[in-house]
Amino acid sequence: MPSEYRLILKHLDQPGYTPDLDCYLRHDGYHVLRQALALAPRPGPDGKPISPQEQLRHEVTLSGLRGRGGAGFSCGLKWSLVDRKSGKPIYLVCNADESEPGTFKDRQVIYKDPHQLLEGLILSSYANDVHLAYIYIRGEFVEGARILERALAEARAQGFLGRNILGSGYDLEVYVHRGAGAYICGEETGLLESLEGKRPYPRVKPPYFPAVLGLYLCPTIVNNVETLCAVKHVMALGGAEYAKLGTPNNTGTRLVSLSGHIQRPGYYEIEVGKVTLGELIFDPAFGNGLRPSRRLKAIIPGGVSAKIFKAGEKVKVKRPGPDGRELEQTLDVLELPYDFTSLTAAGSMSGSGAIIVLDDTTDMVSALANISEFFAHESCGQCTPCREGSLWLAKALRRLTQGAGRAQDAEYLARIADSIPGGRTICAFGEACSWPVQSTVAKFKDEFVARGKDHEARRTAAAQAGETAK
C-alpha cells in the first residue's frame, strides 16, 4: 500500500501545532542546530582536522539530496561549487518565491512551521560559513512574510540567531525580502537582481554563476524552502541514513502538490520514487481518483512548465533491474515512479513537484491558452526569443479559442515553440514557456487541427451566407 511519509510535514497539520517558537521547541525544535554547533573538528584520514562545517557539508553530499525548487540539482554539489577562496562574504538565499502554477508546498512550511525552515536555513548557513542570509518571499505571501518576521524575532530573542548563536561564537543575520509579484523572481539569478533592488532580469551564465558571482557579485547559495527543510533532516538523521529514504539517486522525501480534476487535491509528502504517478492520482491515500464518470485525459507532472503526459501514453525508461543493471522498460505514464530520474527519462520532469490532473472535460486548446497567457505575462522580456515568442504563442492560442483559428495553427504553434528553447534564451523560462506548447500540440494535435478546421468552416459558411444574403 502506498502511503505518505511525513518528515517535513510531520507536525504541521497536527491539531494544536502552532507556528510559534514555544511549540517548535516542545517538538524538539532547534535540537539539531544545538548538536551541529557543538560539533568539534575531527581528524581527517590525512591527519588534518576536518572542520565542523566541512563535516556538515559532507553529510549533505552523502545524503544525495537534490534541490526541490525545480531543477533537482544536487545540493551537496551546489555547495561544493561555492567559491570559498575569494575572500568575499558568502551569502545564502532561501528561494521562497513559490510561483510555479500548481505548486503550493513551500507555503505550508512557511505558514505553519516557519521555525523548521529557519533551523534548516541556519544549519545550511553555518555549514557554509554564511553570516548573512535572506529569505526572498513571493510578494503575494503577505501573511507568510509576517509569520517569518515573527519567527525571526523569536529566534533572535532566544539566541538562535544574531550574534554568538547559542554561545557557539557563530553569528548569523537573516532578512526577509518580499518580492513584488513576478514569477521570474523565482529564477535564482533574477531573484538575486531583485534582491539587489533591480529589475529581475536573469543573469547571463557564464559568467554569473551564483556560486561564484552571486548576490553583490559574491559567492551565493540559492536553495528552495523545501531543500533547506530537508537539510535539517539530513543533519538530524545523518546523510547516509537520509539516503536510505526514497530510491537511489532520488533520495529522501518530497512534497507533492496535487491539483486538478481529482477527488483529494492537496499536498502530500512521499519517499521519492516509492510512489507512482498513478498511485498519486488514484490511491485513496493521495488523489483518490477522478470524479465519478470522468476519464483521465492528461497529466502535467511537475508544474505547468513540465511537458504534459497524455493518458495511456507509453514511455521508455531505463531503470535498474533486480540485479542492479540498467534495463530499458516500457511503462505506462501512470506506472512511472514519481522521482527526478524517471520523469526526466520519460521526457518530462518532476519540476516543483506539482501534479495537475486533467480529465476528459478539459478542452486542451483552452488549457494550453491559459498556460501560455501566464507565460506571456510573466516573461521578463529580456531576451528576444522568449520575450517575443511567449506572447506570440499566447496570441495565437487566444485566436484559436476565439473562433479565428486555422487548420495550420497546430503546425504554426509548434514551429514558434521550437524556436525558443534549447539554450537560445538567457534562462530556463524559455523552456518553461515552450515545453507545454510543444508537448500539448504534439500529443493532442487532432484537437488543435480540428479546432482550426472548424473555425475555417464556420468562416466559409458565414462568408457564403453573406454572399447569398446580398
Next chain:
Amino acid sequence: MSAAAVVTSPAPPSSDTVNVTVDGRTVAVPRLLPDWRGKLVPTTMIQACEQAGVEVPHYCYHAKLPVAGNCRMCLVEYGLPALGPEGQPLRKPDGSLAVKKSPRPAIACATPISPGMEIYTATPEVQQMRASVLEFLLINHPLDCPICDQAGECKLQEYSVEYGHAASRFVETKVHKPKQVDLGPRIMLDDERCILCTRCIRFTRDLAGDDALGIVNRGSYNTLAAYPGRAFDNPYTLNTVDLCPVGALTAKDFRFQMRVWFLKETKSLCTSCGTGCNVLIGSRENRILRYTPRANDAVNVCWLCDHGRLNYRWIGRPDRLRQLAGSRLPAPTWDAALTEVAQRLRHAVPGSVAVVASARLANEELYLIRRLAQHTGAATDIVPRSGPGDAWLIHADKNPNSLGAQRLGISADPAGSRLSQFAAAIGQGTLRTLLVFGEDVTPRGLGPELLDRLECLVVSDILPNRTTERAHVLLPGCAHAEKCGSFTNVHGRVQRFFKAVEPPGGARPEVEFLRELLQRVSGEPQPDTAEGLFHRMAAEVPAFAGLTWAGLGDTGAARPPEAERVRPRADATAG
C-alpha cells in the same frame, strides 16, 4: 625615437595564446583581451571569431559596453575536446584530439573560449537560430524602413537581408508602443522600433553614470523609458543615438535631415575642448550636417560629449568673414594684403610688434607664427579659455591646442599672462603693431581705445567681433573643418584633422597665408604641404621630435606633457 614607439595602446593583449578553431580554421588568440573597461579578461568567442576574420552578427554586444547577452543574435554552436572517464583528452584514430559538440548553443558575446574549442558560426542550426531571432525581432517592429531615419545604418535592415527568413509567419496583431517620445532636450524615441538591446541603458548607466534610462513593463510589452518625470539630459546623451542599432533613438538635431548615404565623411577633431575627441564630419554640398565619433581608444574611445558634437553650426554662420578689409588694405587682394603686412613687419623696430595667437590654430600655423615672431622679434601669447570639465571626456581647457601653443613657445607661462604687458606697451607707445589671430582681445584687457592707439592692427578671424571691427588689415580665416592640420591635446597627443568643406568667399586657411607671409618676411621658401611643414616643425621643435605626419595616422601620436607645471591652466578666466 620612432613615432610608433610613442603610441600608447590600451591594456596590451596578453602574450599567452589559446588555440581555437573557427569554422574549420585554427587560430591562436590571446587568452585574455581587454573588456569594455580595458581590464584583461578571458577572451570571448565573439572576439576569437573576430580575430579569425569571422563576423558574428550581434545587436546587444558592443566592445565598449558591459556585456548583456540579451538579443541572442550571436548564438553559435561549439565543441570542446572530448574527455574520457578520468578526464583525459580522447583522441581520434589519427591521433588528433576528438571534439564533442555541445548539444546547446552559446552566445558568442559572453562565452569565454577554452583551449581546443571549436566554434561553428555557419551551421544550418546557427543559421536557423539567427533567422528566428530576426523573425522574433520583426514581428512587433514597424515594416516601414523607407520612412525610417535609420535606413542605411540599421542593423535590423542589414541582418534581415543577410540572415532573415524570406517571409514572416506572424499573423497576430502587433504590440503598439509609444511612437514619438520626447526623451530629453536632444533625443527622440520611437519605442516601436526599439529592439530592447539595452545598449543605450548600459551606456547611460555604466559610462555616463546616469540612471535615467530603463525598461518598464514586462515581456513583449517591455518599453524603453526615461525615469518618470525626468528628462534624459546628461552631457553625453547623443552617444546613445550612435549606439542604437535601429532607428529607435534619433538626435533632434539631425533626425530626418538627410539620408545618411548622401553624407561625405571627413576625419577630423572636435575643437570644443582640449580633449580633442576624434570625429567624422558629415557634410553634403559644402554644408556640415553632423559630427559623429571616430574611434580612438587613447582619447575618446568612441564617444563624444553632446556639446562638442553639436558645436559646429557657427562654421556655417551667414555672417562669416569672407572678404579682405581694413583701412590699410592697399587693394582687395591677398597679394596686396600680405605684401603690406610683410612690409610693415620687415621694417618694424624690434619690440614694437606683438602677436596674439590662438590656441584654436593648428600646430603648423602656430609654428609659422613662431617663425614669424623670431624674424620680427615679436612677443607672443594666446588667449586662454576655460570652463567646466568633468572626470571623463570634458576638459576644463576649452582650447583645442593649448599644449601645442605652449610647446611651440607661443603662449606665455601661464598662458595669457603677457596680454597685460601688451596693453601696457601699447599704452606707452612702444608696441605699435599687433597681429591678432582668431581672438577678440577687447575683453582681455586690450580694449577698443587701446587698439585704436596702434599704428597697425592686423586681424585674422572667422566671425566678426569688436577686434575685427578695428582691424587695419582684416584677413578672413578658416574653421578647422575647412583646412588640414594637427592639434596637440591636453594629454600631449598630436592628432590630425582634414578638410571637410570649402571656406566661404575669399577666406583662406591661416596655414596658407601665414606661409606666404613668412616667405615674404624671411625671404626663405617654406614647404607648401602640411606634411612638409610638419616635418620642418618636428625637426626644429624638440616637443615634436620624432613625429612624422604619416606616423600620426588616424589616431595621432602621444608626446606626454613634459611637466605639470607648464600645463595650460584650466582655471584661468572663462572664455
